[in-house]
Amino acid sequence: MIGLNEFLLLSAALFCIGLYIVVAKRNAIQILIGVELMLNAAILNLVAFGKYDKINNGGQVFALFAIVLAAAVTAVALAIILNVYRQYKTIDPSKINKLGD
Amino acid sequence: MIPDQAHIAHIQTFHTVVAVVLPLLAAVINNFIPNKLKITGWISTIAILLSAAFAISVFAAVWNTTAVHTQQLWFTIGATKVYAGVWLNNLSVMMLALVPVIALPVHIYSMAYMKEDERFNRYFTYLSFFCFSMLALVVVDSTILLYAFWELVGFSSYLLIGFWFTRDKAVQANKKAFIMNRIGDVGLLSAVIILFAQYGTFDLVRLFGDNGLVSKSVIENGVWIAPAGQLPAVWQYVAFAGIFLGMAAKSAQFPLHTWLPDAMEGPTSVSALIHAATMVAAGVFLLGRAYPLFTPEELSVFAVIGCFTAFMAASIALTQNDLKRILAYSTISQLGFMVLAMGVGAYASSLFHLATHAFFKCLLFLVAGIVIHEMQHIKHENHLDIDPQNILYMGGLRKKLPLTFISAVIGSLALIGLLFTSGYLSKDGILIQAFEWAEGKAWYFQLVPAGALLTSLLTAFYVSRLIVKVFFGKFRLLNINPDIKLHISDGGWNYKMPLVLLALCSLFPLFSLHPWLYEHAWLYQGFLPANHLERMNVYHTLIPVGVNIFCVIVMYLAYAMYVKRNYVARQNGWLFRLSYNQWYIDAIYNKLFVKGALALSNLLYWFDRTVIDGIVNLLRSITGTLSSLAEWADRYVVNGIIYLITVLVRRTGNLVRLFQGGKLQYYMYSMLAVVLLVFIFKLLIS
Helix, strand or coil: CCHHHHHHHHHHHHHHHHHHHHHHHCCHHHHHHHHHHHHHHHHHHHHHHHCCCCCCCCCHHHHHCCCCCCCHHHHHHHHHHHHHHHHHHHCCCCCCCCCCC | CCCCHHHHHHHHHHHHHHHHHHHHHHHHHHHHCCCCCHHHHHHHHHHHHHHHHHHHHHHHHHCCCCEEEEECCCCCEEEEEEEEEEEEEEHHHHHHHHHHHHHHHHHHHHHHHHHCCCCCCCCCCCCHHHHHHHHHHHCEEEHHHHHHHHHHHHHHHHHHCCCCCHHHHHHHHHHHHHHHHHHHHHHHHHHHHHHHHHHHCEEEEHHHHCHHHHHHHEEECEEEEECCEEEEEHHHHHHHHHHHHHHHCCCCCHHHHCHHHHHCCCCCCHHHHHHHCCCCHHHHHHHCCCHHHHHHHHHHHHHHHHHHHHHHHHHHHHHHHHHCHHHHHHHHHHHHHHHHHHCCCCCCHHHHHHHHHHHHHHHHHHHHHHHHHHHHHHHHHHCCCCCCEEHHHCCCCCCCCHHHHHHHHHHHHHHHHCEHHHHHHHHHHHHHHHHHHCCCCCHHHHHHHHHHHHHHHHHHHHHHHHHHHHHHCCCCCHHHCCCCCCCCCCCCCCHHHHHHHHHCCCCCCHHHCCCCCCCHHHHHHCCCCCCCCCCCCCCCHHHHHHHHHHHHHHHHHHHHHHHHCCCCCCCCCCHHHHHHHHHHHHHHHHHHHHHHHHHHHHHHHHHHHHHHHHHHHHHHHHHHHEEEEEEHHHHHHHCCCCCCHHHHHHHHHHHHHHHHHCHHHHHHHHHHHHHHHHHHHHHHHH
């Protein structure tokens, strides 16, 4: 039987992997993927806790909201990365150390 | 049209001011004339000639008429108005005429006497300035001005006495004269201040004039009562003592007389001027001005001191060998006579003697100048090592210097006071009145006329000794060196004219048409009070006759002693030594005051060196220690704190900079770390 603990453990694992990707990767797209993983870990938590609210299904609803928001955020982030690439000819965040026009 | 009184006063005042200012003008002009031009002598001489002419015209106009007193406001302090002006009465016009008349021959003489001196111009600058000071002193009408010119006379005499300032003795002499005169100046100044405190005025006329404030004040029960106020009587005595000190310093009376013999270091022409009419006369003049101030007891002090000074100086003059020094002591002695005369109430005789003495003493000094000049000539010509002023080297000069000899004899007879000279008229008057004064008084007052009488005999002796040693006998240098040739003479007109002029003035006709009755002298009569004593007692006949006879005997004695037997005094008797060493007064002053002052100053020097300097050094080392402490604190504490702060700031900055690497993922790390820290912290405290 899969209980709440397993969901939370999975979520924590997912979060840690996302975190690792965010801090370790040298590619902005990968970092974005890491962010998405962490986001999904949070959504998984929401869904898991939503089990205790069967009447309103607040967890599920909120998860849907979050997924939509994540999609929007990703779109914006990709647009930023695209612009950054145009500006710096790289998407390695450690090389992007100048603000400028 | 007859000019009114005010107009006459105005003219006389103007003439007086011109007479006074002319020598000053000459001094100022001379000061700017380069030393190569020798016209300064003429400038000064012409100035003093014109001054004499103006002075005589003032004298003729004012003598025995109403006194002229002109003044104008000088300055105002609070309610006190101080006036400056001139006061011409018989006393001041006599002095006003006397000073330039004596100074004129001295100026003429100086032109020749100082001809070779390289500072000829400065000499005449000083000489004119000296005459100016003295002329101004006698005519001013305020005690402040009197004091100012009193100081100036002292100062200019200082310049002249030390004229040959490269000689150490001259420097010592003028220093001595100056210090002695300063003592007198302090006295006069305190008298001026006390008189102002008592009477509230500096005006001499209001103080000492006829019916002046001083004559209206009395001393009763220890209080000195004046018309306007009163003071304890002791202040009157202090004022008297102040005037006495001033007089004693200027006129070389007993306690303060020692500067005068030393003042002989100046040029002889200066000695002639100082000792005749100018400087030394100032003291007697002051007594004449301030005469109403003195009480009978105070006058007795003058009589005693004058008599003592006269006797002491005469006794010293007996054994001196320096030509000028003998004359200097004779001056002191004669001044003693004048002060004595003031003291015994012979006011007129005192001033009369002042005038006659001025002429014959000036004459004698000019004679001495010629003799010394010629002796110096001999000394240089024969390369001798002698003191040109020592009378023991002289002798027999009457054949070589006939005019000088005759002048010297006339001057000496006048100094002795023999018949037909001016000195007879004035000096016997003093003697007679001294006897009249002592009559009916206690026995010790009899010592005063007796001392005066003895002094005149001593005078006869030392003057004869001087004349005999210088002019009679054989020229004594020939004993030492028989090859000496004498190329000497009386000198040019610059020498002869003053001698003749002064010699004529030393005879009786200038002062009295009657050769043996001093009461007939016009100068004497001009000073007589209205209630003077008539010729009424035996003294008036006995004393002149007796003195003259004795003087002649003494003179013959001297002549016999020194010419016929070539007498040499025993030099080991205590009387001789007392006289020769000038009564040891210089030595006593030296021991008492000079040594004392030196010891005191050494003590003060030691105090300064050890205590004051010690304290200063202590302070310095304390400050040094403190400052090095402060330096240490500054270096290690203050700087240390600042350094610590900078290190902390830098470390913090470095630390914080680590987080701001500009790399995105580091920010993530830091965020992660902060969140972890928060959680750990939360776990720890829960």
